[in-house]
Amino acid sequence: MRAPSLLMLLAASAFAGACGGKAAPETPAPEATPAPAPPAPTPVDDSADRDRLERERIAREAAERARAVAADLAAMINFDYDQAVVRPADQATLDRKAVILVANPGVKIKISGHADERGSDEYNLALGNRRAAAAKRYLAGKGVDGSRVEVVSYGEERPLNPGSDESAYAQNRRDEFEVTAGGDNLTAPQ
């Protein structure tokens, strides 16, 4: 019992090593070099594994695209002090979101507006609300139906950066975007 199991283990590890070499894209063989000798025949047919790996590769790339789409959807925008106007520099960020949302009609998002710690605690809740509403109006102008976009405000209650300097304030004056429905299987826009 002992010998065969050890043999099988060795064969399996050799096979795994060969497969790993083939699958690794980091060290592709140069075009000019002659094709390596075909691998020694093994008792196992590897076409099923090739299909599996191909499926995995496709799935991985799709996941990466979905992650990139999700990252575009989640990208924050920032605001000037006591302002709720979408800055020109942030319009491209919102444009990408709009295109994604149009390509994924099942997706719903929540925009939360935030303020820095300066200014009145209570006014900052209204200001955060105005910032979130401004982004929603911008998206609506790009064809995103309002029923898909929820608007909330945290005022200064949830700072991204707890510091009390200009750079912290600039980070904290922001809209955050969260996918609340349809976030799986995001389609990348054309």
Place this chain on the structure above:
Amino acid sequence: MKRFFFLLLPMFAAAGTLAAQDTTRVDQGVRVGVDYRPGVRPGLVVLPGPGLDSVRAIVGRDLDYTDRFEMVTVADASSGPATGRGAAEGGGGVNYALYKTLGAEFAVELAESAGGLTVRLHDLNAGRVRNQQTLGIPSSTASDFRLEVHRLSDEIARWASGVAGAAASRLLFVSGGRVYRADSDGEAITPATPAGQTALSPVWSPDGQRIAYTQLGEGRGAVLVQALSSGATFAVPGSQTALNITPTFAPDGRTLAFAHSDERGTDIYTANVIDRCCAQRLTVGRYADNLSPTFSPDGRRIAFISTRAGPPQLYVMAADGTDQELLAPFDFGATGSSNAPEWSPDGASVVFHREVTGSPQIFLVDVGARRVRQLTSSGRNEDPTWAPDGRHVAFISDRSGRRQIWIVDIETGRVRQLATPGAARLPSWSRRLGRTTVVPNP
């Protein structure tokens, strides 16, 4: 619970009303910067004596905090009032000459008596007892003990100055997302809402029996009204969706105004919190913000904050939303943002905070003359609230390094800290609190 009773024993017909040390008159004209008139304050001593140490300590501090008296302190060993004296005329055993030498015009004598506690106000210049009362006093461990002593302090202040004190009142504030209440002298700090929530903007009902506040959830929040006796809450009609902030009770205690924030902006609404109905919209912002309503004491007008002209500034309207106009003048592009208004108990002015070179400072605007006066200049000072005497304003300041409650006497400029264990924000000062009455829980 032992009932409180007063035995009024006027010793003499009042020899004319004592001239209150009233310095409420201010110069006409525009005020620039911080400007106070200290005025002249009569000396007052709380006489030492046997027992009643906790009462004496509370009364002495309360009278000091009225800012109407120059407090004269004496060591316990100095000559106190003679004991065993009945309701005798004149000074009895009180050494009038000594306390006059120390600069006192009034002496407050507290003594245990058959009826409980006898308090006498001695007029040292006139050489006689000016006022006297005997009252039952709850045990010092009873829940209403401190408030009853504060009421006594307010009455003594009225005897001596003609104006009652504001000691029998409490403040709400937020610390760590929780609403707390404290006595006006900063003692007896007690949580009013549960831990683990984010409460904001607590305010008192006029009768002091209920509070209202925003309970912030995931970027949304209702205005809750809570009965202090039972802790029971309900969401104000019209505030159950989106974000609802800055509640305030109308003087009738039935109407509550608040600001409702949604994607159309922030606008002021009112609702009936007795019948729990009838939400009504007062402002139409069209993407501008209207918030922080505060009623005039007659209930006929509402001051509020609006961003209709750009930065937030102070406006006023009729209680039905009509006749909206600017209240505190500002120079566009030069005057800083204005926020957090509260109408004074006498109706004459509105206190608020306004940014001055990057820091909020406390300001008053005279409602009639529309003139603005600055009250603070040290550190960040924000979210002011009136004491029931109309003379003191509590606010949040970071002048000690972290956000704490400070109280300024708007006549003399004297400030004191109301120390809280954690950072404090968004204070609200009650009216004078009457004795607990049974109020039907709405």
